[in-house]
Amino acid sequence: MKITSSKFIISKPHWKECPAPNFPEYAFIGRSNVGKSSLINTLCEKKGLAKTSSTPGKTQLINHFLINEKWYLCDLPGYGYAKVSKKSREEWSKMIKGYILNRKNLLNTFVLIDSRLKPQKIDIDFMIFLGENGVPFSIIFTKTDKLKQKELSLNVKTYEKELYKYWEELPPYFITSSEKKLGKEKILDYIENINPLFKK
Ligand code: GTP
Ligand code: MG
Helix, strand or coil, rough: CCCCEEEEEEEEECCHHHHCCCCCCCEEEEEECCCHHHHHHHCCCCCCCCCCCCCCCCCCCEEEEEEECEEEEEECCCCCCCCHHHHHHHHHHHHHHHHHHHHHEEEEEEEECCCCCCCCCHHHHHHHHHHHHHCCCEEEEEEEHCCHHHHHHHHHHHHHHHHHCCCCCCCCCEEEEECCCCCCCHHHHHHHHHHHHHHC
């Protein structure tokens, strides 16, 4: 699939205020700074569509982008940023979990994982939360330009091993780099195949 149009629609703190759920939707979630907003810009080939920053905690609200006038991409605030108060963390949890559990048109959640790191408890816990609630998800490894091919393969294998502790079957995963524009076609083809499953 080619993206021919992409536009920012709205930023909201609560799922009830998000656009009417009348198109298929895909959410990007993961730790602060993992590269969610950058990857949305890479997919849409539009710098600055989603706001990015080298400082974690840039995205604060639920952001909707309408793609090809037919489906939504949703950029979410990241979790796990150390310098966040307990209160903000609880608010994040309420906002994100409320969105994920109630958003009727959400067909798939992409959990973004920094390919450079060993499996992190916070990401695994989040995937367990999705699994327990029957929320379909897939994994996107980010920032792979920062690794040598060998290190990347090793890290992906280590991740798979960790996931097999919790699941018998693993979700699909994608290898990406926003820097090198890698992985874009596979993600868009995946979305294109899921879109027809949407029922209003
Ligand atoms: P929050 O909104 O804070 O949750 O972060 P985010 O996950 O949206 O991350 P964002 O896209 O803002 O990127 C964070 C930093 O990582 C920025 O400095 C990006 O330039 C950098 N970055 C993102 N993707 C890549 C990538 O594929 N490769 C490299 N080398 N840097 C990347
Ligand atoms: Mg962001």
